[in-house]
Amino acid sequence: MAYDLQKVVTVEGIVTEVKWENPHTWVYVDAKDASGKVVKWGFEGAVPNQLYRRGVTPAVLKPGVQLTIKAHPARDASRHFGELMEVVTADGRTLRAGSGQ
Numbered sequence: 702m703a704y705d706l707q708k709v710v711t712v713e714g715i716v717t718e719v720k721w722e723n724p725h726t727w728v729y730v731d732a733k734d735a736s737g738k739v740v741k742w743g744f745e746g747a748v749p750n751q752l753y754r755r756g757v758t759p760a761v762l763k764p765g766v767q768l769t770i771k772a773h774p775a776r777d778a779s780r781h782f783g784e785l786m787e788v789v790t791a792d793g794r795t796l797r798a799g800s801g802q
Contacts (some may be wrong), residue, residue, distance in 0.1 A: 704773040704784040709744050712783075713769045719762045721749045726798075728762055728785065730770060732792050744772050746785035746798045757788060757796045772799075 714732030726746040734740050746752060752762075762768075768790060772783030786799045 703776045705741050705776045706784075708774055709726070709771055710774045711769060711771050714742065714767070716762060716764050716766050716768060718764060719759070721759065723748055724751055725737045725784075726762075726802055728788075728798075730768065737783070740781055742770075742783065744770055744783050744785040752798060755797050756794075757798050761788070761790060761796065785798065 712730060712732045714730035716728060717728075717731050718729040720727040726749055728744045728746060729737050730742045730744070734743055747755075747759075752758070768788050770783075770788055771786045773786065775782040784799060786797075788796045789800045790796070
């Protein structure tokens with residue numbers, strides 16, 4: 702997947718699935734677009750070991766929680782994927798979650 706490292710998207714939504722696997726963690730979120738339609742997003746994050754050290758654990762990233770995610774979007778804008786940069790929890794904590802950080 703090729704990401705546009707010059708752009709950043711912010712997506713607010715509900716986590717539907719998290720894959721804690723190597724070489725990268727994947728977080729899937731349902732978010733509403735400008736028209737109110739639900740759009741499924743997928744975000745590639747750091748390896749689980751790095752996320753744990755940064756405080757991004759299964760207690761933070763779990764299905765059903767609402768998060769704001771900042772990410773580099775896929776170069777193909779028609780695809781709803783991104784490279785995870787940070788996660789903002791409902792209580793306002795900002796956690797680094799990208800592999801390049």
